[in-house]
Structure formats: structure tokens, C-alpha cells
Amino acid sequence: MGAQQAEESRQSHGDGEVNHSMAGSEQLYIGLDVGRTIRGALVRADGSILRQHRVVSEVSNARIFIDQLIDVIKALRADTEEVTAAGIGWAGLVNQREQRIEVNPNLVDVSSYDLHAELERATGFTVVIDNDANAAAYGEWRSGAARGFNDVFYVTLGTGIGSGLILGGQLQRGSRGFAGEFGHFKISDDGLECGCGGTGCLETMASGPNIVRRVREQLFSDPSFSLSKLARDMEGILTAERVERAAIEKDDLALSVLKETGRILGNAVASVINLLNVEVVVLGGGVMAAGDLILEPIREAAQRATLSPALECCRIVPAELGQDAGIIGAALLARDMRI
Amino acid sequence: MNKTISHYELQEEIGQGGMGRVCKAYDTMLDRTVVLKLLAPDLMSEDESRKRFLREARLASALDHPNICTIYEIAEVDNQYFIAMQYIPGKTLKKVIGTKPLSLDSVFSIALQVGDALAAAHAKGIVHRDIKSSNIIITPSGKAKVLDFGLAKLLSEKGRVEAVEAQAEELTRLGTPLGTPSYMSPELANGERADHRSDIFSFGVVLYEMAAGKLPFRGQTSVDVMHAVLHEAHKPAIEVNDKLPPDMSAIIDNAIAKKPADRYQSMQPMLEDLQRLSVALRFGAQGVPDGLTTPFVLPKRQSSRGVFGQLIRGLLSRAPASEAQTLQQPTARRDASSPNANLDAISDASSAGASRTTLAVLPFRNLSGDAASDFYALSLADGLTTELATIGSLSVTPSSTVAKYRDQAIDPSRVRAALGVDVVLMGNFLKAGDRIRVTAQLINTSSGAILWSEKIDGDATDVLAIQDRISQRVIAGLSGGQAPLDPTHLLKDENEEVRLDAVRTLQFSHDPRALAAFVEGLRDPSLRVKAEAVEGVVKLGEQATGPVIRLLNDAIDEADNLTARYAAKALGLIGDRSISSVLVELLTSEDKFVACEAALALGRLREVKAVPDLIAMLDQSNGNIRFAAAEALGQICDPIARQALERRLNDDDEGVRAKARWALSKLKKVASRMAMAK
Known part of the structure; x- marks a missing residue:
């Protein structure tokens, strides 16, 4: 995370009740929305948010940037064993078949890294990368205005x-x-x-x-x-x-x-x-x-x-989901693609 | 009634019917009386028909025509849909007709106005579907206004019979699409699809009603009337009113033919036939000389009516053909000793002086901001057109052709290109209470020279007297008998609209006084006048550089920031490379807007020597300065600016970020082009 500011908050979306305690044995998913800020959340299967985390992206160095992503995922996962997959909505063109970032106009260039493999290796669970707008669309469709x-x-x-x-x-x-x-x-x-x-x-x-x-x-x-x-x-x-x-x-x-x-x-x-x-x-x-x-x-x-x-x-x-559409959608994409 | 809907205070109910209630109301936001139609809830209950209706009504509300009642707003508050529209004092045409034919003058006046309104609506794909005499209001000044464009379909779809009885007949009322089948086209009566030709039929019925004092299709019951519409031949209008010209009766017969294919296929030819007949009758002919389809030519026999007609004829007949040069320098070279100086100039505008001078009287601009005075715009022009058309040596463009220039800033050279006229008579009016001030100008469309200009004050309640007076002054002006008004004097008028119009008019003139007027305009307290003065200065180009720099210096000394800014803007837009060093100096001006305008100007001039100063500006704390510098550097495209611009990609200001990204992409393109060239 380096010198970047970090911020945590808890809130809820979707149909679920706000629940600040860990939710027993239910399946949880991590959703990340990656742009000039990395916003992440621990999301229940119904799309409600359990916990959020946010850091300002380090756009000048690809290595630090990737480490930031890993740190955010780990911080959200913390001691929670029920997390089985993470979804990432990325502000750029994502080659879906190869899970590779192809064009990245507003962020640091990570094309020389195998981002997907590196994140799965570092976190130990399934990681799905998609375009950030696709993730947000998925969130609104599954849990927001397009339900x-x-x-x-x-x-x-x-x-x-x-x-x-x-x-x-x-x-x-x-x-x-x-x-x-x-x-x-x-x-x-x-x-x-x-x-x-x-x-x-x-x-x-x-x-x-x-x-x-x-x-x-x-x-x-x-x-x-x-x-x-x-x-x-x-x-x-x-x-x-x-x-x-x-x-x-x-x-x-x-x-x-x-x-x-x-x-x-x-x-x-x-x-x-x-x-x-x-x-x-x-x-x-x-x-x-x-x-x-x-x-x-x-x-x-x-x-x-x-x-x-x-x-x-x-x-x-x-x-309807405001800024959370991307993180909720990314988490639900991870949920559904993993299934 | 003390209810308020949105920003409308309901004053009194003036009608009720199938569409809902109609109320006179007061618009508290725009401080004007309006008519509100409160639509019955069940009309709007179905989602699809509501949407379709709203779309159509909104389309109709975009109609901007002097003879169409303006729809201001269609809105909904707490599930109450309502239409706010222009309040028009007057009587319905139905009331005006009563049971007797109208005079021919009135028939033509109303027919041409309503026909023009229909032609304009049809041109935009809008069909009225419910043209009838009770949907046309005649104002006290004789102006016709068609009501309820775009509203009829809602009722017809609902199968509603309107039974409105407006309490105040003179006010805008509800439509009655199915209540009175007398005006309904056969195809509508058959429930078939109706297009614009259905309006032509209904308009023909209205014409018949005006000309004959009776309806062409009558019966005891609605069913009888509809049967007559569908199956019975009407009695020609001339058989009902033997004073009617046969050609008028023929026009009506054509319009109310049973089959749409047998009628006029659009409003334009019908309107043209009406115009030809109208003009022919004014000259005492019994009809159009060579039939209705013959292009109209002013008859050789000239009207004896009108004092100005005689005046102009006399003046034109005296005009020598040897003073064509007067046109080139109308002010400097006008021979004051010649009583016909202006007239000569016009007469000679036609190539050899032998053919007729062509002239268009453009609609006058309403500077009052008062919609109730709008009718002067066309009525003044129309009256003058009619008078000037009686002069054999003049060929005057018909009013209907120039109506499109209404409410436009007019470049006479464009009018020349469009209409092929040598001169235009144009102007504006300002009404205050019972007084009206009209400013008229006669402009040579070829040179842009103002041949004559004058301000005329009069009594607004007597339109004909004003028209007469203006005509006489125009004629006197044409003959050089009146001292032309210095157009720059209008810039001292206390009314902003007059000053604005004066600057706009000067932009299209080649008057040597224009530059001083524009510089004066840059000092004007009105920002609108300043903006128009900038346009004027820019049109004059480099000859304006010196005076504008002097003005800029004075304004900076006087700390007149707005004038300084507009002067800097004008200077920047002139595009005079010789002053780039002055512009570089202005980059450090204390007034940040002046500095920004200088930066933008240097960018436009691609002035490479300014690049170091512009790069320094990128680090200033003022967002406008950074933005203007990025814009200028993007225009200049000097690769030396790349790093400084890259830093701005992280600017806290989103606009500066976007501008820096744009500038860098331009730099990149230039670099790649250079690489390819190598």
C-alpha cells in the first residue's frame, strides 16, 4: 500500500441487512473497481456489501500498483475463510479469453505482467478480470436498476x-x-x-x-x-x-x-x-x-x-448502486463465473 | 379560483370539455398571462397514448410562426398534465364570420395568414387535423392565430366529442375534433389515415365559410353532415355569393375535392394561387390574367392608390442612370445637391439602369421583448411591400418569401444571394406603452452600404398611420430628401436592444463609421453589445488593431476589467501577427482574463516565440491560466512543451487535465508525422 492513504468503511447494498459482524459460513466474494482509485469490497452472494477498502492508485509504477491490488484483496479477506473468488473491474480493455489487460489509457501500463496469474498466485483463489463498465453493468443488472x-x-x-x-x-x-x-x-x-x-x-x-x-x-x-x-x-x-x-x-x-x-x-x-x-x-x-x-x-x-x-x-x-456498482458487479461476476 | 399549478396562478376558468378544463392563468415566473389547458386524467391514463401525445405536442410546441398560437410548455405536476400556451385576446373566426360573407380583403388577409401557418407546420411534418373557424382567433389588429396544433389527435384517439363552451369567447379554447364534422375531410370521416391534405380540405371549408358566409356541407345531425362530406357535391361558393371572383371559388373547389389526390397536393401551390389572386384583384383585374398557374408578373397598369406610390413612381422616373458610382461610396460621394441621390443609387443597382430595381422589405425586428407586439414585425413589412409593389420601376419580393427572415440577424449579402434583390429595407421597432419607435434602414445588398437610415416615432395604436408615415419617410429617404441618420448614434440609445441591433446591422454594412462604433460598443455596459462589437471588430480585421489596442490600454488604466477583457478577446480574434509581441506582454497582465485571452490568441497565431512564457503559465495557481496555456501550447505544437504538459495530466483541475491530454495527443501526432517524413 506504500504511502497511499487507506480507508475502510462498512455499508450495505442489495437486499441484505447491514451486518457488521462476519456472516457465519456464507460464501463471500471480493470485488475491486480499479481506476485512479482502487476500491474494493467484501460482498455477500446477494450483492450486499460487508466491508470496503480504498487506496489511491499508484500510477507511476506498475510493480507498486500490482502490489496495491494484492494488498487490498488481502486486507479485505483478512481472516475470513469464506472468500472463494475475487472479481476485478478494470478501467481499460481486457482480453477476456486470456484475462490480459490490453489497453490501459488512464492507468499505469501493466501489459508486461501476467496480472491474472500473479493475483491468483498471491491470493490463493480464483480471480476474474473484466472491464470496469462490464462489472458495473453486471452489478446494476443483478442487484440494481436493471434487475x-x-x-x-x-x-x-x-x-x-x-x-x-x-x-x-x-x-x-x-x-x-x-x-x-x-x-x-x-x-x-x-x-x-x-x-x-x-x-x-x-x-x-x-x-x-x-x-x-x-x-x-x-x-x-x-x-x-x-x-x-x-x-x-x-x-x-x-x-x-x-x-x-x-x-x-x-x-x-x-x-x-x-x-x-x-x-x-x-x-x-x-x-x-x-x-x-x-x-x-x-x-x-x-x-x-x-x-x-x-x-x-x-x-x-x-x-x-x-x-x-x-x-x-x-x-x-x-x-441505483452509485459508485458501488463496479465493486458489487465484479464480486458477483466472480461468484457466477466461478460457479 | 386561487389555485396554483407549478408557477402558474389560475385566474378564471374559461372553458370545459372533453380535453379537460381551460383556464386563464398568470405565469409568475415570466410575468405574463397565459392559457392553461388542464388535461382530463383519463386522457393521459394510457402510457402509450400519453407518450405519443406528448411527443407530438412537443413537436408542435417547436412551431414558431406568427400565425400559430405558441405552446409554451407541456408539463405534469402531481399527475395533472397541463399545456401552457399563449394568451391571445380576440374573437374566433367563427364569431367574426357569423352568418355573412366577409369582405374580400378580410378573406384574403385571413386566408394568407392561416395558409402560411399551415404551410409552415406541414413543412415540419405536423398536421393539425382539426382546422375550423372556431380554432382560429382573430386579434383586434386583424392577425389570425391558429390554435391547438398537435392536440387534436389525443381527442380523436379517445373518441371524445368536445363540447366546450368557452365562457369568454375571445380566449384560447379547446379543440373540437369530432364535435363538428362540417370541416372534417372525407378520409377522416371514413376513419382512414389522414395526411396534410386533410388540413387542406378543412382549410378549404374555412375559406368557403368566409367567402360564402355558410358551410359547404350541412345537415340536421352530425350523421347528415358526415354523409354530405362523404357523398354530396357542394354548391360552388360563387353560387352562394355572386360577388366572389370565379378564381376564388375555383381555389376553394380544388381544396375541398372529395379525393385527396384531386386536391392541392400541398399548401404551397394553394398559397401561391391565393397570393396571385389577391395581388391581381388589388390591381382591379377580374382574375389572374393568364390563369392561376401562370407565374405572377406585376401588371403594367399601376395602382393609383396611395400617396407614396405616386411619389416613388415620380422619383423613379426622374432617376438618372449615370450615378452608379454612388453605390460604391454612399456616404462620401453622395451628392447632397441631388434630391435623388439615394434613389439613383438604388435605381442604378440594377445592371444598366434599364431593368427594374429589385427590393425586399424584411420583417422588422421586435426589440421590445414583448410577444404581444410581434405582429408589427410582419404587418409593417407587409404594408410597405404592398405599397412599394405598386411602383412599376420596382420589383418587390412578396412578403411570404421574406417571412423566413423574421427574428434573424440578417446579412444583406445573404439576402441578395437568396432572393437576388438589389436593396433591402430592414429595421426594428420598440414599443413602449402606446408609443412605438421604428428604425428603418435601406441597404445596398451588393456593397452593404447603408443608403438611408432613420428613426421614426409614432402612436402604436394606429398601425396604418405608422405604416403610412414610415412609407413617406422611406420615400423621402430614397429621394435624398431626408438627412440620413448616423447609424452610430443608435449606440447612444438608452435601450440595450436598440444598441445591440445597431451593432449587428453595422456588422453587415461597409459604413466607414463602423469601426468607431464597434470600439464604442466594446465599452458598452451591456455584455451582449460588447460581444457583438467583438464580432464587428473581427470582421473589419487588421484595420481595427490600432484602435482596439488603444482601447485596451485605456481600459487597463481605468481598471475597466470587462472592457479590457473584451478588447483583448477582439485583439486575439483579429489574427494580426504583427502584434504578437504585444500579446506576449499581455501574458503577464494583472487581469488574468486578459492574460488568458492573450495566450489563446498566441495559440491561434501559432506563435513559437511565446512558448517559454506559456510553459511558465502552466505552473501558475490560476486554473484559467493553466487551461489557456495548455490550449495555446496544443495549438503551437512545440515538442519542447511536452514534459510540462505531461505534468498537467495529474492536475487537480479536470479541465486542465483534459486539455493537457488533448495537447499531448496533438504533439504526438505531429511527432509521428515528422518521423514519417524523415
């Missing part, structure tokens, strides 16, 4: 934009596990360069950092926004969370950018609904903290751009 649906499109809007797809009651990963890269939907030919190497990806407009970027650009292109409350904060540190808060406080600049973000996202969501005829679109991730201020523009744009029959049998709803 009971067979055809689900889950989108996570945060530092990046990812998605998970459940069709016919099966999580879809594509031939190698790279499916669902919604953030890299190309929305324009001459758009901004993206971290993936392409241009005009959805992520370059609608991810958290790009929302902040557009807020700053908007301020520069239209100086009349310099009278907005948010503009006064912009000399310091600006985050997507701050923009969302400002929008909730009815700040014109924040509202204007969020509305446009919703329009862009809604158009992209409409394409997916038209393509896949899903029953429900679940929207999660930090950006959704703005609630209806982002959800409504998404719905409006999606309604305009979706074919009527497909729209009429599709709901667009916010996620």
Missing part, C-alpha cells in the same frame, strides 16, 4: 465513458472482451483528439474532465459567462462534481454545458437503442450526480432521435 430485464444497456459517465451490454440475459463482451466501448463512439469527423488515438469520440465531449474542459472553453468563448457564480470558482480547481453542484444551484454556465452534454449523450444513446432494441438504458457514474439536469436532456435528445417502436419499449433510468 429483471433481459436486454440492458448500462453507461457509466465519469473520468471516461464506458458501457456494458446485457442481451438475452447474457453479458456481452464481443469476441475478445472489448465490446461496449461507448466512450469511443465516433460522434464527429473533425472532433477533438481522444486518449485512444482517434478523434471525435463521445468521451472527448461528455466525460467528466471534458465537461470541465468545455465549461472553461465556454467561459472563454462567451465572456458574458464571467458573471456566473461558477466562473468565480474557475480560477481555482474545477471538477465535474463542482460543475454539477453549480448546475443544481442554477448557474447559467454549468446548466448550459450540462444541457449540451445531455443532448450529445442522448443522441448517442438513441443510436444504441435503435441498434439493439434494449429494454432499459441505465445511466451511472459520477456525472449522473447532476440528476435530472443531465438525465432530462439525455432523455429528450434520445426521444427525438430514437425510432418510435424502439423508444416505446425502452426506459432510460438512473443507476
Whole structure:
């Protein structure tokens, strides 16, 4: 764990009661959500969280980073014998067949390590690695807003934009596990360069950092926004969370950018609904903290751009598990894949 | 009634029927009277029909047309769905008609307005389905407004018969889609799918009703009426009203043909026939000379009506053809001794002076922000068009063609490209109480020169007098008999909208006074005027650099931060490379926004010599500065900035992180291109 700050907390999700004591002989699973922060939880088979642990990722050194993962798993396992498997949701492209990280745009490059083998060796139990959005989609499907649906499109809007797809009651990963890269939907030919190497990806407009970027650009292109409350904060540190808060406080600049973000996202969501005829679109991730201020523009744009029959049998709803979707989903993936 | 729904205070119930209650209400947020339709709960109980209705109604609410009642909002509070719409004082056309035919002038005026509204809606794929005389309101000024676009289908799907009896006839009322089958097209009466041609049929019935004072299909009961609609031939309108022009009766017959395929196939040709007939009748002809399908040409015989018609004819006939150069430098070279200087310029705008000068009167812009005054926009333009069209030497574009320019910032050169006119008459109006101020300008579309401009004050309650007065002033202005108003004077007007419009108009002119006006505009207390002044300065390009730098220096001295910022922005957008050293100096300006604008400008100029200063800016504590520096470095793409940008990938500010990532990806692309080139 090195010098990184660690934090533990206990909370519950799913149908289970909050239970701070160890749960007898029931099967437990560890779920990890790996991004700029490593968030882990000990999760019951019903999806409720027993214990959480979190460290800030060490993004400059692959070896230290892998050790952090092992430490988090061990800390969660502690003296619990009932843990039989761990699932990891990883912010990058995961080769599902070979359980290998292929593209890792926002984290340290671990491609020279056999991460999967190393984690199983160090922990002594089954480890399943999947894309973080797939894990979160699985969590929402099994234990959140998409419970009971067979055809689900889950989108996570945060530092990046990812998605998970459940069709016919099966999580879809594509031939190698790279499916669902919604953030890299190309929305324009001459758009901004993206971290993936392409241009005009959805992520370059609608991810958290790009929302902040557009807020700053908007301020520069239209100086009349310099009278907005948010503009006064912009000399310091600006985050997507701050923009969302400002929008909730009815700040014109924040509202204007969020509305446009919703329009862009809604158009992209409409394409997916038209393509896949899903029953429900679940929207999660930090950006959704703005609630209806982002959800409504998404719905409006999606309604305009979706074919009527497909729209009429599709709901667009916010996620229910919040930030825990990834860790719960990763744990439940470990549960189900192990079985 | 003291109930409040959302931000609407219900004032009085004005009707009740199949769709629900209709109330006059007060919008406390926007401080205006509206009409609320509170939809009956059972109408919205089925999820699918509710969704479909809401989609359709929202689509209809996007219709922005002077003759369509605006839907402001469709919302739900505590399961109560309601529609908020424009409050229109007036009477239903049904009441206006009563039992007698309307005058031909009124028939054409209303028909052209309603027809234009239908054409606009059909162009957006919206069919009304319930056009009838009680769904059209005529305001006291004679403006027609069509109600309830997009609302009829809900009732028809529910099989509801509307039995609204509005307590106040002059207010917006509920639709009655199935209650009065007299207007219903045969295909609707048969329960078949109805398209826009169904509206054409209903519109034809309304035309018949206006022209004949009676409905074409009548009966004792609804079943009788529907039988007549489906199976009986109507009596031609001319047989009911022998004063009706035969061509009008023919237009109606075409519209109310039983089979959709036998009617006008869209509103546009019907509208054009109505327009041709209207104009022909104004000139005393008994019909359109070569039949309705012949393109309309202004008749040789000129109208004797109107003092300005005679004035313009007289002036045009005196216009010499040798002063084409006046157009090039209208202000400097205008010969004040020539009474016809402006007129000559217009006359000569046509290639050899022999053909007719083409002119379009554009809709006037409403600067009042008061929707109730909107009708002046088209009525002023329409009146002037009608008058000027009587002049043989002028070819005037019909009002219906220029209506699309309503509420737009207009570039006369674009109007020239679209309409092929030599000059445009355009302007704005500002209504305050009973007074109205109209500012009109005559602009050469080729050179952008303002040939004449004047501000006219009048009594808003007498539209015709205002129109007359403006026409006379326009004519006097055309003849050079009026001293043209310095357009920059408008920048001193106390009303922000007037100043804003003045700057926008100057952007499209080539008036030599524009630069000073824009620099003045940069100092304007209104940020909107400042922003438009920036646009103006940028259009003028490098000739504006010096005055803007002087303004920037003055503003910095006076600690007028906003003016300094806008001046810096303007300077940056001009793109004048010769001032890059000035911009580098501004990077250290105490005003951080000025520094940011300078950084962005240097980025746009790809100014490599600024890179060290920009790299230093990346470490400043101000987030805006770091962001602007990253943006500029991304534009310049100097590999020397790579490490500094990489550090910003961990910036606490998410926007700076995103911008640094973008800048680095640009650097990477340039590097790989260079590697390939090697």
C-alpha cells in the first residue's frame, strides 16, 4: 500500500441487512473497481456489501500498483475463510479469453505482467478480470436498476465513458472482451483528439474532465459567462462534481454545458437503442450526480432521435448502486463465473 | 379560483370539455398571462397514448410562426398534465364570420395568414387535423392565430366529442375534433389515415365559410353532415355569393375535392394561387390574367392608390442612370445637391439602369421583448411591400418569401444571394406603452452600404398611420430628401436592444463609421453589445488593431476589467501577427482574463516565440491560466512543451487535465508525422 492513504468503511447494498459482524459460513466474494482509485469490497452472494477498502492508485509504477491490488484483496479477506473468488473491474480493455489487460489509457501500463496469474498466485483463489463498465453493468443488472430485464444497456459517465451490454440475459463482451466501448463512439469527423488515438469520440465531449474542459472553453468563448457564480470558482480547481453542484444551484454556465452534454449523450444513446432494441438504458457514474439536469436532456435528445417502436419499449433510468456498482458487479461476476 | 399549478396562478376558468378544463392563468415566473389547458386524467391514463401525445405536442410546441398560437410548455405536476400556451385576446373566426360573407380583403388577409401557418407546420411534418373557424382567433389588429396544433389527435384517439363552451369567447379554447364534422375531410370521416391534405380540405371549408358566409356541407345531425362530406357535391361558393371572383371559388373547389389526390397536393401551390389572386384583384383585374398557374408578373397598369406610390413612381422616373458610382461610396460621394441621390443609387443597382430595381422589405425586428407586439414585425413589412409593389420601376419580393427572415440577424449579402434583390429595407421597432419607435434602414445588398437610415416615432395604436408615415419617410429617404441618420448614434440609445441591433446591422454594412462604433460598443455596459462589437471588430480585421489596442490600454488604466477583457478577446480574434509581441506582454497582465485571452490568441497565431512564457503559465495557481496555456501550447505544437504538459495530466483541475491530454495527443501526432517524413 506504500504511502497511499487507506480507508475502510462498512455499508450495505442489495437486499441484505447491514451486518457488521462476519456472516457465519456464507460464501463471500471480493470485488475491486480499479481506476485512479482502487476500491474494493467484501460482498455477500446477494450483492450486499460487508466491508470496503480504498487506496489511491499508484500510477507511476506498475510493480507498486500490482502490489496495491494484492494488498487490498488481502486486507479485505483478512481472516475470513469464506472468500472463494475475487472479481476485478478494470478501467481499460481486457482480453477476456486470456484475462490480459490490453489497453490501459488512464492507468499505469501493466501489459508486461501476467496480472491474472500473479493475483491468483498471491491470493490463493480464483480471480476474474473484466472491464470496469462490464462489472458495473453486471452489478446494476443483478442487484440494481436493471434487475429483471433481459436486454440492458448500462453507461457509466465519469473520468471516461464506458458501457456494458446485457442481451438475452447474457453479458456481452464481443469476441475478445472489448465490446461496449461507448466512450469511443465516433460522434464527429473533425472532433477533438481522444486518449485512444482517434478523434471525435463521445468521451472527448461528455466525460467528466471534458465537461470541465468545455465549461472553461465556454467561459472563454462567451465572456458574458464571467458573471456566473461558477466562473468565480474557475480560477481555482474545477471538477465535474463542482460543475454539477453549480448546475443544481442554477448557474447559467454549468446548466448550459450540462444541457449540451445531455443532448450529445442522448443522441448517442438513441443510436444504441435503435441498434439493439434494449429494454432499459441505465445511466451511472459520477456525472449522473447532476440528476435530472443531465438525465432530462439525455432523455429528450434520445426521444427525438430514437425510432418510435424502439423508444416505446425502452426506459432510460438512473443507476441505483452509485459508485458501488463496479465493486458489487465484479464480486458477483466472480461468484457466477466461478460457479 | 386561487389555485396554483407549478408557477402558474389560475385566474378564471374559461372553458370545459372533453380535453379537460381551460383556464386563464398568470405565469409568475415570466410575468405574463397565459392559457392553461388542464388535461382530463383519463386522457393521459394510457402510457402509450400519453407518450405519443406528448411527443407530438412537443413537436408542435417547436412551431414558431406568427400565425400559430405558441405552446409554451407541456408539463405534469402531481399527475395533472397541463399545456401552457399563449394568451391571445380576440374573437374566433367563427364569431367574426357569423352568418355573412366577409369582405374580400378580410378573406384574403385571413386566408394568407392561416395558409402560411399551415404551410409552415406541414413543412415540419405536423398536421393539425382539426382546422375550423372556431380554432382560429382573430386579434383586434386583424392577425389570425391558429390554435391547438398537435392536440387534436389525443381527442380523436379517445373518441371524445368536445363540447366546450368557452365562457369568454375571445380566449384560447379547446379543440373540437369530432364535435363538428362540417370541416372534417372525407378520409377522416371514413376513419382512414389522414395526411396534410386533410388540413387542406378543412382549410378549404374555412375559406368557403368566409367567402360564402355558410358551410359547404350541412345537415340536421352530425350523421347528415358526415354523409354530405362523404357523398354530396357542394354548391360552388360563387353560387352562394355572386360577388366572389370565379378564381376564388375555383381555389376553394380544388381544396375541398372529395379525393385527396384531386386536391392541392400541398399548401404551397394553394398559397401561391391565393397570393396571385389577391395581388391581381388589388390591381382591379377580374382574375389572374393568364390563369392561376401562370407565374405572377406585376401588371403594367399601376395602382393609383396611395400617396407614396405616386411619389416613388415620380422619383423613379426622374432617376438618372449615370450615378452608379454612388453605390460604391454612399456616404462620401453622395451628392447632397441631388434630391435623388439615394434613389439613383438604388435605381442604378440594377445592371444598366434599364431593368427594374429589385427590393425586399424584411420583417422588422421586435426589440421590445414583448410577444404581444410581434405582429408589427410582419404587418409593417407587409404594408410597405404592398405599397412599394405598386411602383412599376420596382420589383418587390412578396412578403411570404421574406417571412423566413423574421427574428434573424440578417446579412444583406445573404439576402441578395437568396432572393437576388438589389436593396433591402430592414429595421426594428420598440414599443413602449402606446408609443412605438421604428428604425428603418435601406441597404445596398451588393456593397452593404447603408443608403438611408432613420428613426421614426409614432402612436402604436394606429398601425396604418405608422405604416403610412414610415412609407413617406422611406420615400423621402430614397429621394435624398431626408438627412440620413448616423447609424452610430443608435449606440447612444438608452435601450440595450436598440444598441445591440445597431451593432449587428453595422456588422453587415461597409459604413466607414463602423469601426468607431464597434470600439464604442466594446465599452458598452451591456455584455451582449460588447460581444457583438467583438464580432464587428473581427470582421473589419487588421484595420481595427490600432484602435482596439488603444482601447485596451485605456481600459487597463481605468481598471475597466470587462472592457479590457473584451478588447483583448477582439485583439486575439483579429489574427494580426504583427502584434504578437504585444500579446506576449499581455501574458503577464494583472487581469488574468486578459492574460488568458492573450495566450489563446498566441495559440491561434501559432506563435513559437511565446512558448517559454506559456510553459511558465502552466505552473501558475490560476486554473484559467493553466487551461489557456495548455490550449495555446496544443495549438503551437512545440515538442519542447511536452514534459510540462505531461505534468498537467495529474492536475487537480479536470479541465486542465483534459486539455493537457488533448495537447499531448496533438504533439504526438505531429511527432509521428515528422518521423514519417524523415
